[in-house]
Amino acid sequence: MFIDRAEIYIRSGKGGDGCVSFRREKYVPAGGPDGGDGGKGGNLFFEVDDGLNTLTDFRFQRKYAAQDAENGGTRKCSGKDGEDLIVKVPEGTVIREKETGKVVADMSHGNRREMVLKGGNGGRGNQHFATPTMQAPKYAQPGQKAQEMNLILELKVIADVGLVGFPNVGKSTLLSRVSNAKPKIANYHFTTLAPNLGVVDLEGANGFVIADIPGLIEGASQGVGLGHEFLRHIERTKVIIHIVDAASTEGRDPIDDIEKINFELEAYNPILVERPQVIAANKIDAFYGDEGNEVINNLKSKYEAEGIKVFPISAVSGKGIKELLYHVKGMLDNLTDEPVIFKKEYFAEDYKDQNLSFEVWKEEEGLYIVEGPRIERMLGYTNLDTEKGFQFFQNFMKENNIIEQLEELGIKESDTVRLYGHEFDYYKS
Secondary structure (H helix, E strand, O other): OOOOOOEEEEEOOOOOOEEEEEEOOOEOOOEEEEEOOOOOOOOOEEEEOOOOOOOOOHHHOOOOOOOOOOOOOOOOOOOOOOOOOEEEEEEOEEEEOOOOEEEEEEEEEOOOOEEEEEOOOOOOOOHHHHHOOOOOOOOOOOOOOEEEEEEEEEEEEOEEEEEEEEOOOOHHHHHHHHHOOOOOOOOOOOOOOOEEEEEEEOOEEEEEEEEEOOOOOOOOHHHOOOHHHHHHOOOOEEEEEEEEEOOOOOOOOOHHHHHHHHHHHHOOOHHHHHHOOOEEEEEEHHOOOOHHHHHHHHHHHHHHHHHHHEOOOOOOOOOHHHHHHHHHHHHHHOOOOOOOOOEEEEEEOHHHHHHHEEEEEEOOOOOOEOOOOOHHHHHHHHHOHHHHHHHHHHHHHHHHHHHHHHHOOOOOOEEEEEEOEEEEEOOOO
């Protein structure tokens, strides 16, 4: 089964905690602190695998976590770093953060490998906190927490040209005739369920990649049927070929079909209808006598005035196809060579900033609350019962402008400041 969308959870490795330890050897009294540093947590990467062409594997495994680091040890021994994790995806996969929808990475056009989550740094052991006035520090730094994220993976095929049209208008037949693709072809009254890619080779000119985008139906832009699954594959294409059943063999109106498909394209992503378009009026071999002239003339009258060329073709006999392909090639040559790439919108700094943020507010008269992940971590490795530890805490509050925020809220001397179960009286220094 062709799967082109998946939701997964990823996590980097946690940093190892620093160790609190003191040298204990015979004939070495007061050996001093020798706690080692924690190791660094594993990073999480995404990497393109040319052997993959669907996201099927993510149906069976939805959680991916890099290895946590080991804690520091005694005798200044550092903990072992966690192993990195590499998640392999097919080329063309767009990775988005689930909650915001922001693009984390576009694994296409040369972007073969990208680090998405960074492992936590290891905490420092108590050997680093020794000073002339604090020779036996009884605290060490904890390792940084792991980063985690819920992601949406979307596979968008990489093709220069996209074939669009309602089911059973001849897209698969045309693709099989003009390229090396071998799609299943039959008179089905339902649509192809997966995009097919083919390379078009032209005599005297460079070829291009063409994709049969699965047939659209009304309401596709709202997700009716498999609408979103179909529409996402056209987002990378540079030129759109509308294929219509000009002979109306199933009673369809070709002009109405084009208007409906353009409506769905615009509703899904307005940029799509701005792409260059060409119309392939298929099944002209099914006309009797001159009855096709009126249909073709109506199509040309409406669309060529808008700059959209109309080509009468027969995907079965091959009539008119050569002219269509060389016209499309000319359209591509007049466009920039820049590939359609989804710009990165979510950066690691976004996640880091969330972790370092502080919240300071006035709970009630005389009581102020300070919270935030970094505050919580600082309290975890600071011994507030010692003069050195309390001085470190005061400097931390000043350097991070927390004191300034409290004063802006109107704190007065003897008011209480509460931080995760710790309470202090405020005195202006």
